[in-house]
Amino acid sequence: MKFDSIFQKKLSRKEFLKLLCSGASLLVTENIIGKAALALPADSTGRIKKNIKAAYDLVSASGNDPYQLTIKAIQTMGGMEHFVKANSTVLIKPNIAWDRTPEQAANTNPDVVAALIDLCFQAGAKRVNVFDNCCNDPKRCYDNSGIQKIAKKHKANIFFPSPWNVCQAKFAYKSPMENWPVFREALECDTFINVPIMKHHRLTGLTLSMKNLMGICSGSRGNIHTDIGLKLADLANFINPDLTVIDAYRVLLRNGPVGGNLEDVQLMQKLIVGTEPVLTDAYAAQIMGYDPMSIPYIASAINRNLGKADLDQANILKITV
């Protein structure tokens, strides 16, 4: 039956039924495919806190080689085998938000990322994912930060997050982050390693590990800035990073978080490794000369009992590489 014949001649009953059936079957298949394609993002209650006990609560390492610094600091913590199980999927979340070079200290040092990738693979990881949700053009950020090149060289899987591949955050308590879209890769990993760079940030004082978690959020990121302390504390509680590695090799002291002036960058040659994000952030804030309680997200987390920051009681080791 020619398609245009239905406009020209009378339909027989058989032809009418044929048309009806084909139309109906088309609708059904479209519905099935459409449902799959347009399905709403799944809900997620976040990653479960693992409470991995390492050799120390915090290790603060200083030395002039960022790669060796990372390797030694993790070894002192008890080795990557503590955090990464064989055949597991690891997410390394560095800060690649800006179109800046490593010397300008707006993005995580690529050598630190490289060392972590190597350690994960040595511990038997099956797959190491690296991504960030960039503020500038993603391709430029990935290229100029040097992280894409080094991650590919070390066989990690670096990609751009897809805004449709998200889960909606659900909380047991009332939270301003309720229903916020979070990239699925950040939730579906066995180990979450948060690798921020310590730098100045006008609104919160300092960008530390909890601030770095903004990079796993999709949606309107500008809106996180209202009540930022509350939202970031909830987000850190939702993700529960297993390992926090704060890169303080080069530190941007002013005009953060983008920077650009090389005079604003101080060579601090430090690396802070911890298991508890709030504690690690508090310690990092302290060595930068900030009162931890003046950083809104640390204060919010402590006030609402979402983390501890007893720096006096914590088991802290300082090493020099």
Added chain:
Amino acid sequence: MRFKKLVLIRRFSQIIFLLGFIYILWATTYPLTSSLPSDLFFKTNPLLMIIATLSERIILKGIIYSLILLLLSMLIGRYFCGWICPLGSCMDFANFLNKKKFIAPDKTNIQARKLKYLIFLIIFGFALFKIQVSWLFDPIVIFGRFVSLNLIPAITLIIDQSFISLLKASNLSPQLFDVYRDLQQSILGVKISFFPNSWVAFLDIMLIILTSFYVSRLWCRTICPLGGLYALAAKCSPLQRVVTKCIACGKCNTHCRMGAIKKDFSYLKSECILCMDCIYDCPTQETFFRFKSLRFKHPIKKSEEKNGLSRREFLIIALTSSLSLLAIKKSFSQDSLAIRHPYIIRPPAALKEDEFLNRCIRCGNCMKVCPTNGLQPVIVASGARGVWSPQLIADIGYCEYNCTLCSQVCPTGAIKKLPLEKKQKTKLGIAKINRKICLPWAKNKECIVCEEHCPIPDKAIKIKEEIVDGKLLLRPEIDEKLCIGCGICQTKCPIRPIRAIKMVPEKSDRM
């Protein structure tokens, strides 16, 4: 059925150039590593180059390549139209789909084909009056805009969406996801660009291709000014169609896609695009294309009627066009510059408005290459002279601080090629804060997303610390000396639908 060797070679060449054209524009994106220069087709276009040179009264860089192409067509005729022009190839394909064609009588053909000379003369006349309008009818930029603004975004969107559907249907299979991510890294791009005004480019091209569906190559015969220029050059070419034995079957006359073969089987050299069809249509197999030689005498008598424009017609055209020009020139004059929409932000380091509009050939390269999708075509906002010129719409995308791609791909230098350090100090305008809707100013909430994103190393957005209701508030203020008007603050401002911080083209360096 004869083996149509020459026709096959021509079709092959058409496909290669069409795909090459699309490939070049597809590769016109960050990091610009393509082996072919992104302005290849525009720089080798004699119409654009000559008219831009004339209207600017300067010698454009690279005009020599386009002149070489023009000289080549003095030697072998309108090979460009038949063998290279990507728009022509699309028309041929549309024409191939329709078997029943309208064959115009000689007289209509002769009258109609004069129109393209008229259009060419008008464009030329405008150029003498320092107004460049070659972009209006040039086929290469029309096709370039279609490919950059419609075709590539549409294809990438379709590939992207089908991958997303497939991925969701396959429950996010990791192997498929890796393929998708590799595609994103290589050809697809992270963000699918979108041009709200591009539907006009689509209408343009549809009109041209649909007309050729009914009358083969109607555009090339009657309107195309580039074809007109090549036709003028082709008149003196020594390459000729020769029929050694004619049985007056009329096949070549009815088949000729340009209507170049007349009823008496003589042909118009300026109309012939060397498609090579008539060689294989000829039942006697006695049609050839040969270079003129003294020994050979053409058996078909040339008709007495003169081809092309007569002296009288030329004078009438020249007179009417220059008169109409004077009238139009009046409306384009300096006085009306002030009336022209002042609220347009041009790409970074664009020339001053008058020079910019003369130089800009509206190829759409800058809009294609812009990594943030912020460069968008103007349709009516800057007057008749500014149609298809680029503008930065900071609501969609901003000017990337470390990027000079638009100046690198501009074929005529309408966007100056500045070193990065100078471009980073070029003012596009300045940002202004609307304190009535800005969160820290109007609602006493914390925000300063604009300050966070400001790429100026010393921050063009300064913070005013104020204590309101016992709470320390950080309120943004613009330092107009430092602000270069890149617009990232407007793009990232979370206030919708009207952003609390907006770019205005005030104090820009090109004012």
